Amino acid sequence: MTSFTSLKSWMLLALLFVAGQAAAQQVILSEDFSKCTSKDPDNPGTKMDDGMDPYTLTTGWSCVNGYAGEGNAKFGASKKGGILVTPSIDLSDASATYTLKFKACAWSKDATSLKVQVDEQEAVEITDLENGPAPYAANMKEFSLEIKGTATSKITFSSSVESKGRFFLDDIEVTKLAAGETPDASVSAPGAVAFGTIGVGTELAQKVAISGSNLTGDLTIAVEGKAFSCATTTISKDDAANAELEVLFAPVSSGDYTGTLIISGGGLKESVAIPITGRAVQLTGKGTKEVPYTISDALLLENPNREAWVKGYIVGYVIGQSINEKSAIFGADGEDVSVSNMLIAGDVNEKDYTQCVVVQLPQGDVRTALNLKDNPENLGKQVNLLGIMEAYFGVCGVKNVSDYVLGDGESPEPVPMVSFAKATTITSGKRYALVVSDGEKYHVAQNIAESSSHGYLYVGDITVSNDEISTEESNSFTITAVDGGYTIQDSYGRYLYMTGTFNSFNVSSEQPESGYIWNINIAADGLATITNVEMNKWVQYSTQYTSFGVYPDEQGLLPSLYMEKGSSSVTGVGADASNAPVEVYTLGGVKVGSSLNGLQKGIYIVKQGGTVKKSDEISLDCIE
Numbered sequence: 001m002t003s004f005t006s007l008k009s010w011m012l013l014a015l016l017f018v019a020g021q022a023a024a025q026q027v028i029l030s031e032d033f034s035k036c037t038s039k040d041p042d043n044p045g046t047k048m049d050d051g052m053d054p055y056t057l058t059t060g061w062s063c064v065n066g067y068a069g070e071g072n073a074k075f076g077a078s079k080k081g082g083i084l085v086t087p088s089i090d091l092s093d094a095s096a097t098y099t100l101k102f103k104a105c106a107w108s109k110d111a112t113s114l115k116v117q118v119d120e121q122e123a124v125e126i127t128d129l130e131n132g133p134a135p136y137a138a139n140m141k142e143f144s145l146e147i148k149g150t151a152t153s154k155i156t157f158s159s160s161v162e163s164k165g166r167f168f169l170d171d172i173e174v175t176k177l178a179a180g181e182t183p184d185a186s187v188s189a190p191g192a193v194a195f196g197t198i199g200v201g202t203e204l205a206q207k208v209a210i211s212g213s214n215l216t217g218d219l220t221i222a223v224e225g226k227a228f229s230c231a232t233t234t235i236s237k238d239d240a241a242n243a244e245l246e247v248l249f250a251p252v253s254s255g256d257y258t259g260t261l262i263i264s265g266g267g268l269k270e271s272v273a274i275p276i277t278g279r280a281v282q283l284t285g286k287g288t289k290e291v292p293y294t295i296s297d298a299l300l301l302e303n304p305n306r307e308a309w310v311k312g313y314i315v316g317y318v319i320g321q322s323i324n325e326k327s328a329i330f331g332a333d334g335e336d337v338s339v340s341n342m343l344i345a346g347d348v349n350e351k352d353y354t355q356c357v358v359v360q361l362p363q364g365d366v367r368t369a370l371n372l373k374d375n376p377e378n379l380g381k382q383v384n385l386l387g388i389m390e391a392y393f394g395v396c397g398v399k400n401v402s403d404y405v406l407g408d409g410e411s412p413e414p415v416p417m418v419s420f421a422k423a424t425t426i427t428s429g430k431r432y433a434l435v436v437s438d439g440e441k442y443h444v445a446q447n448i449a450e451s452s453s454h455g456y457l458y459v460g461d462i463t464v465s466n467d468e469i470s471t472e473e474s475n476s477f478t479i480t481a482v483d484g485g486y487t488i489q490d491s492y493g494r495y496l497y498m499t500g501t502f503n504s505f506n507v508s509s510e511q512p513e514s515g516y517i518w519n520i521n522i523a524a525d526g527l528a529t530i531t532n533v534e535m536n537k538w539v540q541y542s543t544q545y546t547s548f549g550v551y552p553d554e555q556g557l558l559p560s561l562y563m564e565k566g567s568s569s570v571t572g573v574g575a576d577a578s579n580a581p582v583e584v585y586t587l588g589g590v591k592v593g594s595s596l597n598g599l600q601k602g603i604y605i606v607k608q609g610g611t612v613k614k615s616d617e618i619s620l621d622c623i624e
Helices: 295-301 365-370
Strands: 025-031 062-064 066-068 073-075 083-085 097-106 114-118 124-126 141-147 155-159 167-177 186-188 193-199 204-213 219-224 228-230 243-249 255-265 272-281 307-318 328-330 341-345 356-360 382-388 397-406 417-422 430-437 442-445 457-462 468-472 477-482 485-490 495-497 505-508 518-522 528-532 537-542 547-551 560-564 582-585 591-593 605-608 611-614
Touching: 062 073, 073 083, 073 155, 097 114, 124 141, 155 167, 193 204, 193 243, 193 295, 219 228, 228 255, 243 255, 243 272, 295 307, 295 356, 307 356, 356 382, 365 397, 417 430, 430 457, 430 468, 442 468, 457 468
Parallel strands: 193 272, 356 397
Antiparallel strands: 025 167, 062 083, 066 073, 073 167, 083 155, 097 141, 097 167, 114 124, 114 155, 186 204, 204 243, 219 255, 228 243, 255 272, 307 328, 307 341, 307 382, 341 356, 382 397, 417 468, 417 560, 430 442, 430 477, 430 560, 442 457, 457 547, 477 485, 485 495, 485 518, 495 505, 518 528, 528 537, 537 547, 582 591, 582 605, 605 611
């Protein structure tokens, strides 16, 4: 056994991707995790603790809290450290030089260090791991240290801290260099340069650190690929040990771009080829304080993980741990208004969360000034924010806001309200609201978001007085009699229908081929059984999921139907314009086309120019 007190005296730091190997250099252990084939490389879930042999090139590896990634492996969980142990290897030749090389990075915002230990020797702490956001493969650095050991040594990689000490490993290699031999020239550099998405006509630079070893001459730098460039073309042998390049991405048109940064010369047996990627989109803003990004810009950029100014109107907030049609709240009312986040949109009247950006409000002056719980008057105001454009609630977000400009804004337009009275029968062509009571509150069904083609009907709270309600016009549904039953159209004019085995609704602006006819029966107690004729499922409110679905058996509460009070929403008669376009509406005010051709039997409202007529006023409009 060769003994020494510390590995620290042998440690050599490097960065990524080594090109060139010494002629006398022997590889005694190599693992590239190519047998790890997770489909979610940035959040691997396949645990390897029960046996690593299916995931490694050689047998004998073991781990604790290890997960198979995509061509790499992750170790540790949010509150548990991770450990990887190599098979036994021979490190006993005292005259040889043994070198351990590996690539590593930390989980986003986790500890930037890990520990390496040979047998029972003192562990070495490897520092300066990148811990930026995913994709993690682009964050990998290569580290190198010289080691000694016995004929049956094992190397252990472990988290430096128990909580938030997650790390990724790749390309582990142990080599042996015989006494008197000199290793070949090599260069360490990033494995990839990823610019993400930027605007057409803008520029973005990335620093690329490289380190050359055992070079015999100067290095030559070249860049291939449209829109990419590097001002440095040569690095002297003496400067190459610790050098930095600046690669520029300057696209002039939209599209995806690829290129290669090539490092050659200096005695390298093979050039180092580093892939470069970038994407360009047409933007309105520039991300500066003077010309901030718009909400449309932010959605196009898709969380580039860069600091920038973003502007939008404050329209609401998110409750809970995830964002969906139910948890995205548009307004500033209620007991659960969030103080830690808000929604901003490009339209002050926006009601679709997929067209919004979620803003994280950090504790301090920013949260105090902007949150809607303490400042409901901020609703509808324009705000410019300086923060990091990164995912929040899994969608486009702005986090770590450090500065803001709050404008006077503009007031949202009043939301059209409609009064409804409890129905005992169905009148074709009228608008209805679906209301349910869970014993504590009354809820009204809401339309599926305009941007979605399917889903469940989430609900909003309402007050019922004397069997009457008042709710937003967008919560209405038009019921029209047809052969075999009724059609149901939402406030966007889309048909509600069913398909496949799903218990959710589908919506279509065109009349579907099947699954769109419903039977409706109102009982003496006012509860309505609304059955899809083709699927034999009926509409019920699930108290578990707090939404309306369509189920094949008893799983929830039946709704009551409330019919709109008063006349049709299409009103007013103006001057005749015989050459103006024709618009056809149901009696409930839902536009169904520009012609009576192809419509089901019934009475319709025909509008041409400023003239509005009901179909019972002219025989042409009445379809028998």
